Amino acid sequence: MSADSRTPRFATQAIHAGAAPDPATGARVQPIYFTNGFVFDSTEQAADIFAMRRTGFSYSRGSNPTVAALERRVAALEGAKAAIAVSSGQSAVLLVLMTLMKSGDAYVASPRLFGGSLGLMRRLDGRYDLKPQFAKGLTPEDFEAAITPETRAIVCESIVNPCATVMDLEGIAAVARRHGLPLVVDNTLASPALIRPIAYGADIVVHSTSKFLGGSGQTIGGVICDAGSFDWTKSGHYNLITEPWPDYDGLVITERFPEIAFGVACRLFGLRDLGPGLSPMNAFLTLTGIETLPLRMERHCANARAVAAYLKDHPKVAWVSYPGLPGQPGEALAARYVPQGPGSIFTFALKGGEPAALKFITSLELVSHLVNIGEIKSLAIHPATTTHRQLAADERAAACVGPETVRLSIGLETVEDIIADIEQALARLD
Template sequence: MSDQNKPLAFATRAVQAGTAPDPATGARATPLFLTNGFVFDGPDMAADIFAMRQTGFSYSRGSNPTTAPLERRIASLEGGTGAVAIGSGQAALLVILMTLLESGDEYLAASILFGGSLGLMGRLAKRNDVKPIFVDADRPENFERAITPKTKAIIIESIVNPSGEVVDIESIAKIAQKHKLPLIVDNTLATPFLIRPFEYGADIVFHSASKFLGGHGQVIGGAIVDGGRFDWKGDSRFPMISEPWPDYGNMVLTEKFPASPFAVASRLYGLRDLGPGLSPFNAFMILTGIETLPLRMKRHCANAHVVANYLASHPAVASVSYPGLEGHPNRALALRYSPLGPGSVFTFAHKDGEPGARRFLKNLKLFSHLANIGETRSLAIHPATTTHKSMRPELQAKAGVGPEVIRLSIGLEDTKDLIADLEQALAATA
């Protein structure tokens, strides 16, 4: 292969993929198009765009000239065939589930997930009869044991929120492929810089772009990425992807858009019908944030390693859940899938239980006590009373988010300052 035909490196694509100088003005930065609608050349053009017979912009809920470059960039970084930018990571998961599943269907989900995902799954099970079957992801064979004729998908996280453990994506993907089930991976904590799930057999990837992709903690956004590999054609289990859409002239997405039919289904149903479109301003901010993703993730991982090692040796700390530590049971998987580091979100348990955890959070000065993760600044939260509060105490304990546990998201500050703040907060007695 000549140098001219070699794929661009990740860092280059993080800066340039999906964008080009604006043809109207020559602007090199992607312009911010703050417009609801777009003027059509005539009624035929309007009808053709709405019917998906012609590409083009019609209304910013479905797509926008600022949002589209973000979609192309995320798809490029993940190695997917198409992407849909959406209002939030929570909206991304909702649209994925609603596009794939109907009332009475079941899907398998890792038993330890982001608290918001667990809350949504529980609500959909109760109100819409879309039932999650929770599986211990530490042993991939558990997924195969749980599959029934009602099972239509498998959902996992690449790096688990909040424990920081890395999941054996490839082994679970082989099980999914054997049973012709799409494997869906929440890649928020890893980002495509650390782990690219499609390389291990995943079919759909999604993100909360509010976290590491944007990195600045200023806007909310999400993304759905189609891997383009799952064989949806003729599969009656997934009618929105494999069967005709009467309101689009009986268009079949696997025929019209064979490279990324799931992404198109997510756009038509998820954005046009359900409506959680991404603001062009938020798209602009996330697109800009991604330009520094490789630099930031290296620093995030390096800082997290230093902080986790410090906490592991502190007398007030009972345990640290960070796979980068020597002797951690998840270390081998972390090194295999994420050799650059297992991200920068992890938990630790205070020896004084919940009173110690609350005291610690109250006395932090440099760390911000808030519920986000993946920002340039370092953050801390008490999952048992916030992000995972909907879980029963016994399930919190099993998930590693008991009342003594604190979640940290390590930012880009100097580690000396971070450790000094942790030290004084851990030493506080009131």
């Protein structure tokens, strides 16, 4: 048997990675460790754990056995060396930016991002002088043109929320490597079932686990994955990662933890200092959700393609943004990176403008009017007045979230029932 054949495939890892039968009780399901602290064997062990001379559990804000199982599973699915689970996807983005940069530093960001990410970036710019340099477009050349001497990272999404554009990750990663910059990819809309950004050159991957990883809309969480691929020592810009920490006896993270330096820095600064730890119950629910991720993503993609095709041909619909359909912009990139389909979140515009968009949403009966995405239930929202309301009108138009636009998150219901609900909502429009 070859080594490759002994390596578990994706679906097997989604069920088994990171967890094992409990050695104390034999419980097959990962236990939920509801405890704030953990008893130390000795004062020496306690001191060593707090000084990072030894690994172990001390206080659940920084690490917890249930949360650690989730971290191991997501790291395995993404092909990362380490993962850090946090309280939300927004926390994950915040910790990545604040760990990488200090005041005065900049980063190149995609001009199309989740509205919450854009809002956070602008707030960090105004209050803490962490400067986003937005690329003019979505091509690798656009990202390269935005790089300056102050740039410390490149940030994009694998599949853009909410217009479903698939990014050229390999091309953007090549730009990042040429300039000695880490590439940060938000993989929330794809999940590792569709895209594994590290395989295309990403150095850091973030998720809102509240979406496809959890799947049922029950719990909030986030994960940061460290590929272990970036050489932080080549530059003097990443001081939290490469310089001594006086409060840890002069610990230099790249020396003691060379393969997971960024992950360790995120844990020390992000969880021990800032504190957005993940609840063990949320970790448990996410672990359970991930077990069915491969099956769910197949159904999500198939349903979304069918719904998008129906909308594309409807006389009351102006356009559909879903590159999984023939002839759509970005079709070639979608075929290259996500042959299974570009996820289940996309936008479409109604010829009747904003009044039609709002009436369509309120006329839906099966599809819920709800702001989340990536759930097993189908969802709809009006981005221009909710998730992307902070954007200027021209920015909303460029992101395919103008006033006439509806965002759909297609769930796992029987697709004929989803289409029937959309059909009756469209029939109510003038």
